[in-house]
Amino acid sequence: MSDFLNHFRSVQLEKAKENIMPAQCPYCSVQCSMELTEERIVTRKRYKAKPNKQDPVSQGRLCIKGANAHQHVMTDERITSPLLKIDGEFSPISWELAIEYITEQFKAIQSVYGNDAVGVYGGGSLTNEEAYLLGKFARVAIKTKHIDYNGRFCMSAAASAGNAAFGIDRGLTNSLSEIPDAECIILAGTNIAECQPTIVPYFRQAKKNGAFIIVIDPRETATAKLADLHLQGKPGMDAYIANAILKVLIDEGYTDHHFIQQQTTGFAALTEQLKQLDLHELAACSGVSAEQLQLAAKKYGEAKTGFVFTARGVEQHANGYENVRQFINLVLASGKIGKHACGYGAITGQGNGQGGREHGQKADQLPGYRSIENEEHRNYIARIWGIDEADLPRKGVSAYELMEKAEQGELSAMFIMGSNPVVSNPNAVFVEKALKKLKFLVVVDMFLSETARLADIILPSSSYLEDEGTMTNLEGRVVLRKAERKPPGEAKHDWEILCSIAQALGKPEAFAFSSAEDIFNELRLASRGGIADYYGITYDRLKEEGVFWPCPEPQHPGTPRLFGSSFAHPDGKALFYPAQQPELNEAPASDYPxxxxxxxxxxxxxxxxxxxxxxxxxxxxxxxxxxxxxxxxxxxxxxxxxxxxxxxxxxxxxxxxxxxxxxxxxxxxxxxxxxxxxxxxxxxxxxxxxxxxxxxxxxxxxxxxxxxxxxxxLPDDSVTKADEPVETNESLPQSHGSAV
Known part of the structure; x- marks a missing residue:
């Protein structure tokens, strides 16, 4: 009996050995925080994610993805050392050899084809520090103009629309905490119930408080089931829905004339346009009845408070910018912005889709949301980076256009970090062929992704449990992600990889960082005075609830709500946009109905x-x-x-x-x-x-x-073979040019 008790006690002692790690979900833009408990039971480890009840955004909630996010970190599929492709097979090599090989290849290619022959492709889930550093890496170490990132496929339509209409692009103009006080909410092309489920309670509370919720989606999604009114329009016809609602707002006298006169421009011309449009024709084009559109306008127009939210359903179109502008027109015409429970929001998709687009990954952008074509902006960043302004490249092309450049031979090498473009790009068969035409491809990833399989060399990166840094959630709230787990094997943080290559390329002083916080402090300086001003944010300030940007000084409280007194254009006014009536780029046809x-x-x-x-x-x-x-x-x-x-x-x-x-x-x-x-x-x-x-x-x-x-x-593995693209007789698309 004593032997049994001793064994039982020893098992319990082993079980009591717990390691609790602070963590933050790596997935969507809510950025829910949690604690990950590692239990050791004899020789086994068991992990359990526990939501942080003090989280100001998720308020102690986790979705199914967040609760299981640790599983991909712990899998034995992780890449743990640099891998070099030799005769079609990957073989482990040392970091020293990997860095030497990469720098030799980049230098050799650029010596023949020029600096812009190397492209850099980033991701919207990188930390702010790594997104910032990747932009600097491309322009200072590689000296190429060709950098863009997969956030181009997520937020670019809403970002460009917000900048044009308001003078600033931040996902939400208000904090999520104001949603329950809204009397009417329009959710256009967003399925939050599946994509951002931990914020759904804000909308449920609004509904409980009496809010009328309108969902615009061709599918009856889980989000549509929350709605009082579901407008099940045709795909690609969102602008017709927005214009029909706006026409009713104007015709029925639901507009805020004082707000329009004092804080906007362009309304008179828009009104004249809408007078020429017939509501029933707009309804027929949209696929939604005129009666439903009138009801939507009446509910939004009569409400004293309200929000309009858009997401990819509205934005991922060849006229996505215009679609978003039409919905922003509704917000401006009603005057529902800049006040409590009144505003516009683009529901960010990627984990750091907001911060990732603010500090230099985009082809036309410099840190702080500065423009790479603006001379004043160029001079400021050149001083921060310690280079001559003339040596700072100009703008390049967008993410998909990088693939076109590769297919056309204008790009000979590419460095991909935190993205899987073979899966995420449109026209993926073409993209795979384009990447195969490169003379040299480097992929930084945790796994042998579909894109990594095409690489000449793969560099192993750390996971969200291992890589400390800041993220910016959908509200514009900057939060600090702590990460205490040690990376497996020889895996390194993305910022360490960038610094190592940059130093080998002859830029040791510009990349002499020893921590993520070091990088953030330079980011603060680089963003100072820009649209996305992080200068007043420090790691110490981020230990509690995070800080909303813009935050221009350390004493500044941050800005949870934008546009309380004016907009960010020089004249302080927001801009209406002309009504548009788009047509489908590919309408149904007999062979593709x-x-x-x-x-x-x-x-x-x-x-x-x-x-x-x-x-x-x-x-x-x-x-x-x-x-x-x-x-x-x-x-x-x-x-x-x-x-x-x-x-x-x-x-x-x-x-x-x-x-x-x-x-x-x-x-x-x-x-x-x-x-x-x-x-x-x-x-x-x-x-x-x-x-x-x-x-x-x-x-x-x-x-x-x-x-x-x-x-x-079909063989059993027919759906997992990468090298069997289904060919068509259609010609490949031509280049779309280089404008960004």
Missing amino acids: LLLTTGRIMDHYLSGTQTRRSPDLQKRAKEPLLEIHPDTAVEFGIEDNALLQLRSRRGSTVIRSKITDTIRRDTIFAPFHWGDLQSINRVTNPVLDPVCRMPEFKVCSVTISPLIDKQRS
């Missing part, structure tokens, strides 16, 4: 590089499913849960059907979290918005057919 729209699901994130390596998440959603209306399924001979071939003018993908009456008959929906033959971006349209260079992800014409015969002959 359906409209495809794409998006996210609850269980996965972006290209799925991380979430597909979480066993619990993968178990919940093993493969993408194509949502199709029952009537449409009958028309095309589709059974439920059957494998299909989905084709567009660019390529095809293999996907399983999910028959549901929650989607329009003329529309099908697929998530984009899978790669290879399951990648939906093999068929999406790369045509770009002329203002922000956002691709047309959200709508393209397609056809579907059962894969019954092919299913019997």
Whole structure:
């Protein structure tokens, strides 16, 4: 008996050995904080995520992704040493050899083809410090103008619209805490219930308080089920919905004339335009009844407080910039901005989609949201970086256009950090071919992603549990992510990798950082006086609830609500935008009769590089499913849960059907979290918005057919082979130019 008791006590002592790590979810823009408990039971380890009840944003909530985020960190699929491709196979090498090889290749390529022959491609989940440093790395160490990032596919339409309308781009103009006091809320093209579920209680509370919620979406999503009114419009017709609502606001006298006169410009010309438009024609184009549009306008117009929120459903179009401007017109016409529970918000998608676009990853941007073409801005940043302004490159091209440059031979090498463009870019078959044409490709990642498989050399990076730094959430709240876990093997932080390569390229003094905080302090200086001013924010100030930017001085409290007295344009006024009536770039045709729209699901994130390596998440959603209306399924001979071939003018993908009456008959929906033959971006349209260079992800014409015969002959691994693109006879798209 005593032996049994001693054994029992020893087991309990082992179990009591717990390590509690502060953590922050690496996924969406809410940036929920938590504690990760590591329990050691004899020789095994068990992990459990516990939400932080003191978190000012999530208020003690975690979604299923956050609760299981640690699983991809702990997997044995992590890359733990640099890998060099030799005869088609990856072999481990030392960091010293990896850095030497990379610098030799970059120098050799640039000596022949020029500095701009090397491209840099970043990610919207990098910390602020690493996003800032990547921009500096491209322009100071590589000396190339060719840098952009995957946030181009997330927030560029809303960012350019916000800058043009207000003079500033910050995801939300107000804090989330004001949402419960809104009397009317419009959610246009956003599915927060699946994409940002931990903020849904703000909207539920608003509804409980009597708010009227309007959801605009071609699908009946989990978010649409929250709505009092669901406007189930046609994909790509959002501008018609916004203009119809605005026309009713004006015709029925719901506009705020005093606000319009004192704080805006351009309203008179817009009013004259709208007088020429017929409400019933707008309704017919939008796919929403005139009665529903009138009700939406009445509820929003009568409300004393209200918000309009947009997201990718409105923004990921070749006219995404214009779409967002139309919805901002509603906010300005009603005067519902700059006051408590009144404002506009673009629901940021990526974990640091807000901060990632503020400090220099974009092709036309310098830190602090400065313009790379503005001489005053260039001179200021050149002084901070210790270089001559003449040596600072000018603007390059957008993310997809980098792939076009690679295919055309204008780019000979590329450095990719924190992104998986083979899955996340539109027209993915073309993108894969373009990357294969490069003479040299470096990928920094935790895993052997679909893009990393194409690399000449892979550098192992640290995870969110290992990499300390700041993030900026969808509100514009800067928060500090603590990270105490040691990276596995020889994996390094992204900022350490950038510093090592930059030093080897002859820039030791400009990249002599010893911590993330060192980088942040330089970022503060670089942003000072810019639109996104972080100068007054310090690590010490971020230990509690975070700080909203702009925060120009250390004593400044931060700015939870924008535009209380004026807008950020020189005259202090916001700008209305002319009414637009867009047409589909790809209308349904006899050979491609359906409209495809794409998006996210609850269980996965972006290209799925991380979430597909979480066993619990993968178990919940093993493969993408194509949502199709029952009537449409009958028309095309589709059974439920059957494998299909989905084709567009660019390529095809293999996907399983999910028959549901929650989607329009003329529309099908697929998530984009899978790669290879399951990648939906093999068929999406790369045509770009002329203002922000956002691709047309959200709508393209397609056809579907059962894969019954092919299913019997497909090998078991047919949907995981990367080197078997489905070819079409269609010509590849031509370059869209270099404007950003």
